Amino acid sequence: MKKLINNPDNVVLEALDGMAAAHRDIIRVHKDPNFITRISSPVKGKVALLSGGGSGHEPLHGGFVGLGMLDAACPGAIFTSPTPDQMLAATKAVDGGAGVLHIVKNYTGDVMNFEMAADLVKGDGVAVESVVIDDDVAVKDSTWTAGRRGVGTTVLAEKICGGAAEAKRSLAEVAALCRKVNAQGRSMGMALTACTVPHAGKPSFALKEDEMEIGIGIHGEPGRHRVKLEKADRIAEMLMQPILEDLPFKSGDNVLLFVNGMGGTPAIELYVIYRKAHEIATKHGLAVVRNLVGSYITSLEMAGCSITLLKLDDDMVKYWDAPVHTPALRWGV
Amino acid sequence: MKKLINNPDNVVLEALDGMAAAHRDIIRVHKDPNFITRISSPVKGKVALLSGGGSGHEPLHGGFVGLGMLDAACPGAIFTSPTPDQMLAATKAVDGGAGVLHIVKNYTGDVMNFEMAADLVKGDGVAVESVVIDDDVAVKDSTWTAGRRGVGTTVLAEKICGGAAEAKRSLAEVAALCRKVNAQGRSMGMALTACTVPHAGKPSFALKEDEMEIGIGIHGEPGRHRVKLEKADRIAEMLMQPILEDLPFKSGDNVLLFVNGMGGTPAIELYVIYRKAHEIATKHGLAVVRNLVGSYITSLEMAGCSITLLKLDDDMVKYWDAPVHTPALRWGV
Numbered sequence: 001m002k003k004l005i006n007n008p009d010n011v012v013l014e015a016l017d018g019m020a021a022a023h024r025d026i027i028r029v030h031k032d033p034n035f036i037t038r039i040s041s042p043v044k045g046k047v048a049l050l051s052g053g054g055s056g057h058e059p060l061h062g063g064f065v066g067l068g069m070l071d072a073a074c075p076g077a078i079f080t081s082p083t084p085d086q087m088l089a090a091t092k093a094v095d096g097g098a099g100v101l102h103i104v105k106n107y108t109g110d111v112m113n114f115e116m117a118a119d120l121v122k123g124d125g126v127a128v129e130s131v132v133i134d135d136d137v138a139v140k141d142s143t144w145t146a147g148r149r150g151v152g153t154t155v156l157a158e159k160i161c162g163g164a165a166e167a168k169r170s171l172a173e174v175a176a177l178c179r180k181v182n183a184q185g186r187s188m189g190m191a192l193t194a195c196t197v198p199h200a201g202k203p204s205f206a207l208k209e210d211e212m213e214i215g216i217g218i219h220g221e222p223g224r225h226r227v228k229l230e231k232a233d234r235i236a237e238m239l240m241q242p243i244l245e246d247l248p249f250k251s252g253d254n255v256l257l258f259v260n261g262m263g264g265t266p267a268i269e270l271y272v273i274y275r276k277a278h279e280i281a282t283k284h285g286l287a288v289v290r291n292l293v294g295s296y297i298t299s300l301e302m303a304g305c306s307i308t309l310l311k312l313d314d315d316m317v318k319y320w321d322a323p324v325h326t327p328a329l330r331w332g333v
Numbered sequence: 334m335k336k337l338i339n340n341p342d343n344v345v346l347e348a349l350d351g352m353a354a355a356h357r358d359i360i361r362v363h364k365d366p367n368f369i370t371r372i373s374s375p376v377k378g379k380v381a382l383l384s385g386g387g388s389g390h391e392p393l394h395g396g397f398v399g400l401g402m403l404d405a406a407c408p409g410a411i412f413t414s415p416t417p418d419q420m421l422a423a424t425k426a427v428d429g430g431a432g433v434l435h436i437v438k439n440y441t442g443d444v445m446n447f448e449m450a451a452d453l454v455k456g457d458g459v460a461v462e463s464v465v466i467d468d469d470v471a472v473k474d475s476t477w478t479a480g481r482r483g484v485g486t487t488v489l490a491e492k493i494c495g496g497a498a499e500a501k502r503s504l505a506e507v508a509a510l511c512r513k514v515n516a517q518g519r520s521m522g523m524a525l526t527a528c529t530v531p532h533a534g535k536p537s538f539a540l541k542e543d544e545m546e547i548g549i550g551i552h553g554e555p556g557r558h559r560v561k562l563e564k565a566d567r568i569a570e571m572l573m574q575p576i577l578e579d580l581p582f583k584s585g586d587n588v589l590l591f592v593n594g595m596g597g598t599p600a601i602e603l604y605v606i607y608r609k610a611h612e613i614a615t616k617h618g619l620a621v622v623r624n625l626v627g628s629y630i631t632s633l634e635m636a637g638c639s640i641t642l643l644k645l646d647d648d649m650v651k652y653w654d655a656p657v658h659t660p661a662l663r664w665g666v
Contacts, residue, residue, distance in 0.1 A: 002525040002542065004602035004638060006564040011605065014565075018604030021611040022626050058600035192335040209335065231339040232347075266596040266634050267391040267661075269337035271351030272344065278354040293355050293660075301599050301636065305337060327626075328600075330664050 001201045003301070008198035012055045012075055019062060023327045026066045033083065035090035036062045037072045042096035047165040047174045048072070050090055051103040051158060053110050054079040056197070057218055060155060060297045063328030069162035070326070071100075078197050078300075079219045081109030087117030091126060099127030099171035103157055103178060105150030106134035129175035133157060135185045135308070137246045138215030138223050149217050152260050152308030153185030155296045156320075159329065163319025181316065186243040189306030190223070190235060191216040191262060195299050214238050218262075218299045232269070236276035239307045244284060249311055251285025256320065258291065258308040263298030265305055270294065277307050290320055296328065334534045336634075341531035345388045345408055352395060356660045359399045366416065368423035369395045370405045375429035380498040380507045381405070383423055384436040384491060386443050387412040389530070390551055393488060393630045396661030402495035403659070404433075411530050411633075412552045414442030420450030424459060432460030432504035436490055436511060438483030439467035462508035466490060468518045468641070470579045471548030471556050482550050485593050485641030486518030488629045489653075492662065496652025514649065519576040522639030523556070523568060524549040524595060528632050547571050551595075551632045565602070569609035572640045577617060582644055584618025589653065591624065591641040596631035598638055603627065610640050623653055629661065 005011045016036070020029040028039050035052070042048060051061040052074030061073035071094035076082035091100050100121075104114045111132060118128045133150035142149055161178045169177070191213045194203035204220035207213060212230070215223025230238070249255065259274040261267075274293050281288050289312065297306070310316070323332030338344045349369070353362040361372050368385070375381060384394040385407030394406035404427040409415035424433050433454075437447045444465060451461045466483035475482055494511045502510070524546045527536035537553035540546060545563070548556025563571070582588065592607040594600075607626050614621050622645065630639070643649070656665030 002545075002562060002636065004525070004565045004568060004598065004606050006566050006605065011601065014608050015601045015604040018606070018608035018611070018626075021621075022604065022607050022624050056599075056601065058604075063600065192337070212335070229335060232337045233339050235337060263599040264597040264634060264636070265337065266389075266631055267396065267628070268344065268348045268389065268633070271348040271355065271391075272339065273337050273351070274355050275347050275351035278351070288354075291355050293351075295600070298599055300601070301597060303335065303597070303634065325664075331658075332666070333664070 001196050003198060005198055011198050012077060019327065026325060026327060033086040033089050035072055035074045035086050036065050037093055038066055041071055042094050044096045045098055046096050046168060047098045047171045048094035048096055048100045049103060049158065049162055049165055050094060050100055052082045052087060053105050054081060056300045057298050059328030064158050064326050066326035067333065068166055068322055068324035069158050069329065081107065081113050084113045084116040084120065087114055088120050091117060091121045091128065095126045101161065101171060101174050101178060102128060102130040103154065104130055104132045105154055106132050106147055107144045108146060127171055129171055131175055131178040131182060133182050135182060135187045137186050137242045138188050142217055143221040144219065151189060151218055152187040152258055152297055152306050153182055153310060156185060156256060156258065156308065156310050157181040159324060160316050160319045163322035166322060177315065181310065184247065184311040185308060186247050187306055187308040188239045188242055189216050189304060190214045190239060191302050191304035193264065193303040194220055195302040216304060218297060220299060232272045233276045236273050236280060240277055240280045243307065243309050247311065249284065249286055253286050254289045254312045255281060255286045256290040256310040256312055257281055257288045259293045260297055260306045260308065261295035262302040262304040263295055264301040264303040265295065270305060273305050290317065334529050336531060338531055344531050345410060352660065359658060359660060366419040366422050368405055368407045368419050369398050370426055371399055374404055375427045377429045378431055379429050379501060380431045380504045381427035381429055381433045382436060382491065382495055382498055383427060383433055385415045385420060386438050387414060389633045390631050392661030397491050397659050399659035400666065401499055401655055401657035402491050402662065414440065414446050417446045417449040417453065420447055421453050424450060424454045424461065428459045434494065434504060434507050434511060435461060435463040436487065437463055437465045438487055439465050439480055440477045441479060460504055462504055464508055464511040464515060466515050468515060468520045470519050470575045471521050475550055476554040477552065484522060484551055485520040485591055485630055485639050486515055486643060489518060489589060489591060489641065489643050490514040492657060493649050493652045496655035499655060510648065514643065517580065517644040518641060519580050520639055520641040521572045521575055522549050522637060523547045523572060524635050524637035526597065526636040527553055528635035549637060551630060553632060565605045566609045569606050569613060573610055573613045576640060576642050580644065582617065582619055586619050587622045587645045588614060588619045589623040589643040589645055590614055590621045592626045593630055593639045593641065594628035595635040595637040596628055597634040597636040598628065603638060606638050623650065
C-alpha cells in the first residue's frame with residue numbers, strides 16, 4: 001500500500017487538521033465528535049445544510065462547507081458512516097432558527113444514522129428535513145444499499161440547495177428543491193483500478209490489466225459488468241446510455257453535465273471523456289448549459305470516472321450560478 | 334496501460350476539444366498550430382502572458398488561461414515542448430500593443446523554442462520579454478535540463494504576474510515581478526508511482542512496492558534518492574528541508590505554501606502532507622499567509638506530491654488575491 005499517510009488510524013483526523021490549517025478563512029474543524037462548520041456559524045434566519053458520510057470521497061463533503069453551499073459536514077472513518085452524535089452536534093451547531101436540511105447519500109449506515117440524529121434533534125425543537133440522494137443508475141440494490149446509491153448528484157444538490165438557502169428560501173422549499181434535483185439527476189461510474197482502504201492495506205477488489213468495471217460504486221462496490229478495457233469514447237457511451245434511458249431527458253432540455261474523476265484520474269483524461277459525453281448529450285438534443293469537470297466525489301486513489309446529468313430548471317440554474325466560497329468550489333466571491 | 338483515452342496519437346487534441354466544449358465562456362482553442370487563448374483576445378493595452386510546455390501536466394498551462402492569469406497557452410505533445418510556430422502564432426494573437434511576457438519552464442526544448450519564437454516575433458515589431466522558471470531544488474542539472482527544472486513556482490508566477498498585467502503594469506514591470514517570484518520560490522517533489530506516457534505504453538521507470546523517489550521531476554526524471562517508503566510526516570520533512578535550506582527564508586517572512594498533487598494523488602493525502610508542511614513552516618517562524626492545495630502541475634497519473642514555498646511581498650499578495658477566472662483557478666469573479 002503506497003499512500004501519503006502516517007498511520008491508517010489517523011488519516012481522517014490528520015487530513016482534517018490539514019484542512020483546518022489550509023482553510024481557516026472558510027471552515028472550522030470541531031473534534032470529538034468530529035464535524036466541520038463554516039467559521040461563522042450558525043447563520044441566523046438561514047436554513048442550514050448538513051451532509052456527511054464516510055471519508056475517502058474528498059472533497060465531498062468537507063470541501064463543500066462555506067458560503068453558498070453546506071453549513072456543516074460530518075466525516076466518518078474511511079468508507080464508514082459518521083455516527084448520530086456527530087450529526088446531532090453538527091445540526092445543533094448550525095441551526096440558525098430556520099431549520100436544518102440533512103442531505104444523505106443512500107447507503108444503509110448513513111440513512112440509519114441520519115434518521116436517528118434527526119429524531120434526537122427534533123426532541124430539542126430543531127426543525128429538520130432529510131433528503132436521500134439515490135441517483136446511481138448502475139444497480140438497483142448494492143452491497144451497502146437498499147435501492148440506488150447516492151453519488152454525483154449529491155455535489156450538485158449541495159451547490160444548488162446551498163444557493164437557495166442563502167436566498168433565504170424556507171426549509172420546506174429547500175427540501176423540495178433538493179428532492180427535485182435528486183429526481184432529475186442521474187449518474188453512472190466506472191473504474192480502471194481499485195482503491196485501497198488504509199486499514200485493509202490491500203485493494204478492495206482486483207481488476208486485470210485489460211479489465212474495467214462499469215457501474216462501480218464509490219466504495220468499489222461491484223457494478224454492472226466487468227468487461228475488457230475499451231476506448232474512452234466507448235466508455236463515455238457505456239455511461240451515458242443508461243443515464244439517458246433512465247430519465248426521460250427529451251430534446252430541448254437544458255442540462256448540467258458533470259464529468260467526475262474518482263481520485264486517481266488526471267485532468268487530461270477527464271477532458272477526453274467530457275468531449276464525448278458532451279457530443280452524445282448534444283446529439284440527443286440536450287443543451288449542455290452548465291458543466292463541471294474535476295474530481296469532486298472520489299473513491300480514494302481509484303482511477304476512473306463518473307458522469308452525472310442533471311435536467312435543469314430556471315431555479316436550479318440561478319442557484320448553481322450563485323456565489324460559492326468553499327475549499328473545493330469557488331466562484332462569484 | 335490503463336487510461337481513459339482513445340488513441341495515444343489523439344489524446345492532446347481530444348482533451349483540447351473537451352476543454353473547448355467545457356469552458357467556452359473562458360477559452361478558445363486554436364488548431365494547427367495548437368494554442369489556447371481567452372475568448373476575447375487580445376486585450377488592448379494590457380501586457381499579455383503566454384506560457385506553454387509539454388502536455389501531461391494539466392491543468393498547467395491551458396487550465397490557467399483567462400482573466401487574471403494567462404492570455405494564451407501552447408500545449409506540446411505529451412512531455413514534449415511545443416514548437417516555435419505555436420508560440421509565434423499565440424504571441425501574435427494575444428499582443429494588445431503592450432507586449433508579451435513568455436513564462437518558460439526550464440527544460441532545454443522549451444527554452445530553445447521560446448527563444449526562437451521570441452526572435453521571430455520581434456522581427457514583427459512585437460515587444461517580448463522572457464522569464465525562465467527554475468525553482469526545483471532537487472537537482473542541479475537533470476535529464477532534460479541545464480540548471481534547475483521549472484516546476485510549482487510556475488503556477489504561482491502565472492497567477493501573480495497575471496494580476497499585475499490586469500492592473501496594467503508595464504512589460505518591464507511584469508517581467509521583473511516574474512523574475513522576483515522565481516527568485517523567491519523553491520520547490521521539491523516526490524513520487525510513489527511512475528506515470529505512463531501514452532505513446533510509450535509502459536511506466537517511465539519502476540518503483541518497488543516499498544520504494545519512493547525523492548526529488549522527482551514532472552516527467553519522471555530521476556530525483557535525489559530512491560529510498561524506502563516513509564510516513565507522510567517524514568516525506569514532508571524530506572521536501573521542506575532542502576527548500577528551507579536553499580532560500581534564506583527567515584523568521585517573520587510571509588510565505589505562500591503550495592502542496593501540489595502529481596495527478597494520481599487523492600485530496601485526503603494532500604491535506605495530510607499540508608498539515609505537516611504548515612507545521613514545519615510555522616516552526617521555522619514563517620507566516621503562511623496564503624496557500625494552495627490541489628493538483629495544479631501534474632505528471633499524468635503519477636502518485637506523489639510536490640511542495641512549493643514562495644516568500645511573499647506586498648505586491649505578490651495583492652496580485653495573488655486579485656480576481657481570476659480560468660478553467661482551473663477561480664475567485665473574486
